[in-house]
Amino acid sequence: MSNKTPNFLTIPPSPTVDKVGVEERVARFQTRSIKNQSKEQGLKMVLNMIDLTTLEGKDTPGKVKQMCYKAQHLHDEFPGLPTVAAVCVYPSMVAIAKKEVQNSGVKVASVSTAFPSGQAPLSVKIADTKFAVESGADEIDMVISRGKFLTGEHNFVFDEIAAIKEACGVARLKVILETGELVTLDNVRRASDIAIYAGADFIKTSTGKIQPAATMQVTYTMLMAIRDYFDETGIMIGMKPAGGISTSKLALHNLVMVKEILGDAWLTNEWFRFGASSLANDVLMQILKTKTGVYQSSDYFSID
Amino acid sequence: MAKDQTTWEYAPAPEGTGHIKLNKKYNLFIDGKWVAPSSKKYFETINPATEEVLAEIAYANEKDVDLAVKAARKAYTNVWSKMPASERAKYIYRIARLMQERAREFAVIESLDAGKTIRESRDIDVPLACNHFFYYAGWADKLEYAFPNRKVESLGVAGQIIPWNFPLLMAAWKIAPALATGNTVVLKPSETTSLTALKLAEIIEEAGLPHGVVNIVTGYGDTGAAIVNHPDVNKIAFTGSTAVGKMIQKAIAGTPKKATLELGGKSANIIFEDAPIDQAVEGIINGIFFNQGHVCCAGSRLFVQEGVAEKVIRKLKQRMDSLYVGNPMDKNTDIGAINSKKQLETIKKYIQIGLDEGAEMYQSTCELPSKGYYCAPTLFLDVAQSSVIAQEEIFGPVLTIQTFRTVDEVIQKANNSPYGLAAGVWTDKGSRIFNLTTKLKAGVVWANTYNKFDPTSPFGGYKESGFGREGGVHGLSGYVKLS
Numbered sequence: 001m002s003n004k005t006p007n008f009l010t011i012p013p014s015p016t017v018d019k020v021g022v023e024e025r026v027a028r029f030q031t032r033s034i035k036n037q038s039k040e041q042g043l044k045m046v047l048n049m050i051d052l053t054t055l056e057g058k059d060t061p062g063k064v065k066q067m068c069y070k071a072q073h074l075h076d077e078f079p080g081l082p083t084v085a086a087v088c089v090y091p092s093m094v095a096i097a098k099k100e101v102q103n104s105g106v107k108v109a110s111v112s113t114a115f116p117s118g119q120a121p122l123s124v125k126i127a128d129t130k131f132a133v134e135s136g137a138d139e140i141d142m143v144i145s146r147g148k149f150l151t152g153e154h155n156f157v158f159d160e161i162a163a164i165k166e167a168c169g170v171a172r173l174k175v176i177l178e179t180g181e182l183v184t185l186d187n188v189r190r191a192s193d194i195a196i197y198a199g200a201d202f203i204k205t206s207t208g209k210i211q212p213a214a215t216m217q218v219t220y221t222m223l224m225a226i227r228d229y230f231d232e233t234g235i236m237i238g239m240k241p242a243g244g245i246s247t248s249k250l251a252l253h254n255l256v257m258v259k260e261i262l263g264d265a266w267l268t269n270e271w272f273r274f275g276a277s278s279l280a281n282d283v284l285m286q287i288l289k290t291k292t293g294v295y296q297s298s299d300y301f302s303i304d
Numbered sequence: 305m306a307k308d309q310t311t312w313e314y315a316p317a318p319e320g321t322g323h324i325k326l327n328k329k330y331n332l333f334i335d336g337k338w339v340a341p342s343s344k345k346y347f348e349t350i351n352p353a354t355e356e357v358l359a360e361i362a363y364a365n366e367k368d369v370d371l372a373v374k375a376a377r378k379a380y381t382n383v384w385s386k387m388p389a390s391e392r393a394k395y396i397y398r399i400a401r402l403m404q405e406r407a408r409e410f411a412v413i414e415s416l417d418a419g420k421t422i423r424e425s426r427d428i429d430v431p432l433a434c435n436h437f438f439y440y441a442g443w444a445d446k447l448e449y450a451f452p453n454r455k456v457e458s459l460g461v462a463g464q465i466i467p468w469n470f471p472l473l474m475a476a477w478k479i480a481p482a483l484a485t486g487n488t489v490v491l492k493p494s495e496t497t498s499l500t501a502l503k504l505a506e507i508i509e510e511a512g513l514p515h516g517v518v519n520i521v522t523g524y525g526d527t528g529a530a531i532v533n534h535p536d537v538n539k540i541a542f543t544g545s546t547a548v549g550k551m552i553q554k555a556i557a558g559t560p561k562k563a564t565l566e567l568g569g570k571s572a573n574i575i576f577e578d579a580p581i582d583q584a585v586e587g588i589i590n591g592i593f594f595n596q597g598h599v600c601c602a603g604s605r606l607f608v609q610e611g612v613a614e615k616v617i618r619k620l621k622q623r624m625d626s627l628y629v630g631n632p633m634d635k636n637t638d639i640g641a642i643n644s645k646k647q648l649e650t651i652k653k654y655i656q657i658g659l660d661e662g663a664e665m666y667q668s669t670c671e672l673p674s675k676g677y678y679c680a681p682t683l684f685l686d687v688a689q690s691s692v693i694a695q696e697e698i699f700g701p702v703l704t705i706q707t708f709r710t711v712d713e714v715i716q717k718a719n720n721s722p723y724g725l726a727a728g729v730w731t732d733k734g735s736r737i738f739n740l741t742t743k744l745k746a747g748v749v750w751a752n753t754y755n756k757f758d759p760t761s762p763f764g765g766y767k768e769s770g771f772g773r774e775g776g777v778h779g780l781s782g783y784v785k786l787s
Contacts, residue, residue, distance in 0.1 A: 015580060015581040015582065016580045016581075016732045017580050017583070018580035018583040018752050020752070020753065021582075021584075021587065021753065024753075025583070031312070031427070032636055033317035034314060035314075035315045035316075037315055038313060038314050038315040039315075045310075045312065154450060181723075183461070231618065238361040239590055255312070264310065264311045266314060267310065268310070278544065
């Protein structure tokens with residue numbers, strides 16, 4: 001983990017990003033042909049990188065418990081499957097989730113900082129974060145103040161992230177940029193650099209509440225920021241695309257991108273996550289197909 | 305770092321070759337028939353990735369070329385020049401559609417014969433070749449709009465000689481505008497890559513094109529010379545080396561033959577400090593390693609502004625290491641095989657010259673297959689403007705890197721070459737792009753991209769990179785007489 005003293009002035013200028021060039025590069029990742037054992041291995045990695053998520057106003061303890069069970073028992077009929085990486089819930093559900101997944105290796109992640117809008121004063125955001133950590137959250141998914149970012153108050157965004165990082169204590173901090181509201185890839189890149197230099201352990205694309213979310217173009221841009229930071233400092237930062245990745249194919253293309261930009265070292269759930277709710281079942285369906293040769297009805301896979 | 309790091313490798317994903325049909329032996333396509341060469345000689349065409357023989361190809365001599373030109377003349381006089389332009393267009397459209405239907409077969413054969421990756425032949429060469437036929441088919445009955453207030457006439461018989469780097473695409477670049485403007489054709493593909501041109505002949509047969517409108521004669525340089533020197537050829541279209549281009553110009557001096565020559569290049573790719581660096585790095589990679597560097601407009605001279613040089617070079621090396629070099633038929637291969645043993649030797653010779661000149665070399669850390677002709681992606685640092693490797697066309701995956709400080713300096717250095725085919729400019733600043741595009745002496749200048757081709761866009765060179773334009777409305781003028 002990093003031992004840096006955050007200082008806004010230490011952030012190097014962010015390179016410009018050419019959208020057309022990014023689209024072209026991303027299209028190349030999508031022409032990679034992933035077959036046979038690479039496909040099977042890749043799909044299992046995907047399962048193991050999922051942050052199984054429920055973030056709704058209507059969440060109940062019962063629903064969270066069901067999801068936590070699924071996180072540890074993805075499809076018991078098929079032995080040898082990994083668990084997901086974490087469950088991701090609101091702070092009020094952290095204690096429940098923590099109890100359900102204890103000793104399974106599955107982490108509990110909690111959104112905080114007035115998720116999803118982030119429209120609250122810093123004191124509330126810090127309290128929100130501390131509550132989640134004290135309830136047992138291993139990881140905190142915070143949102144940045146997009147309004148402040150868009151009006152050019154980048155140092156405000158930086159200071160806020162640094163403050164939340166401090167409130168996290170030992171919990172790992174994922175910083176959600178909400179790229180759908182930042183609009184341009186230049187903004188995505190700048191926000192990534194700010195988050196990384198302010199102390200993010202992970203940078204994350206979206207809340208899942210705003211479209212577009214984790215497009216490959218956006219994830220690519222953020223991965224390049226991680227790459228540059230690693231080359232500069234030797235410190236690894238994690239990446240979490242969230243929202244909109246619901247098929248195995250898209251998930252595998254994301255892995256291809258991580259592998260080719262950051263290398264195999266990032267291909268573990270310590271450094272790469274998918275924030276998704278419906279992806280797991282599609283991956284399970286594909287894995288079973290590699291075994292049986294046929295697709296099974298979606299009724300055979302539990303919906304939580 | 306993760307302790308027990310797993311690696312995730314891509315399983316082989318070879319494109320199938322079961323669906324293609326290749327003959328053991330190919331004759332010449334003259335006057336709508338497949339005829340044996342009067343020399344009775346055949347030569348082998350091999351797969352440069354495996355060194356296996358793919359087929360035997362007829363070796364045409366002067367007699368065969370004479371037959372082909374006579375057939376083309378007869379077809380021109382009796383049929384093609386008299387046919388209504390809208391009817392000509394239908395034939396060209398038909399060729400385009402038939403090619404499209406058999407795109408996969410063309411892509412596979414192109415990769416087998418030329419060593420280029422299946423990804424490129426499938427996604428670039430073949431679709432572009434089809435599009436050239438579609439595009440020029442559209443012009444056939446609209447020539448008076450291409451040249452307003454002029455009388456447009458065809459020239460007659462066009463002799464066309466094409467290179468081995470984009471065999472099918474170059475055939476399309478040559479044949480499509482010639483047919484659209486009402487000329488007939490004698491085409492000679494390169495001796496190392498005849499197969500897709502011969503496959504195209506099969507399609508021309510299938511399309512029912514009148515006999516003799518397109519003739520394909522295969523062979524070596526002397527076959528090409530016979531076309532150039534034939535007295536009844538009205539126009540020579542050549543794509544290839546500058547040395548041969550000069551020979552052609554000498555040969556046709558004093559004759560009424562028209563010519564368009566698309567020759568070599570040593571194109572500058574210029575990266576400014578404010579460029580989108582990661583996309584520029586992709587552009588450099590694509591500029592020099594596309595088709596193993598066998599590209600006349602390859603961005604083989606890289607100029608990087610001092611402030612970002614270190615970063616760009618570091619990223620370039622990283623990106624080079626992530627390229628998959630190997631079996632061209634694997635869908636995941638980025639860099640395929642060098643087209644021929646001879647070309648590989650040429651490239652190696654230049655790499656040695658670079659080392660002897662004292663430049664610092666970096667090569668991809670990839671493992672090369674033990675069989676076949678391969679060259680690792682290579683770059684040279686600390687290259688001087690006066691270095692041989694920065695002056696001569698290598699036609700392989702070898703990049704030279706120089707740094708610069710000011711705009712004027714880089715314009716001067718970029719233009720300081722006998723060639724002038726293409727250039728690339730990478731900057732976030734629009735005004736700078738326009739400043740450079742007007743001052744760079746190159747037929748094509750790409751801004752924030754490289755190696756982009758489109759049938760609607762003219763292509764051709766300044767200075768020793770040749771003259772005449774191919775593609776777009778400009779591409780018609782090489783095949784018409786205006787009055």
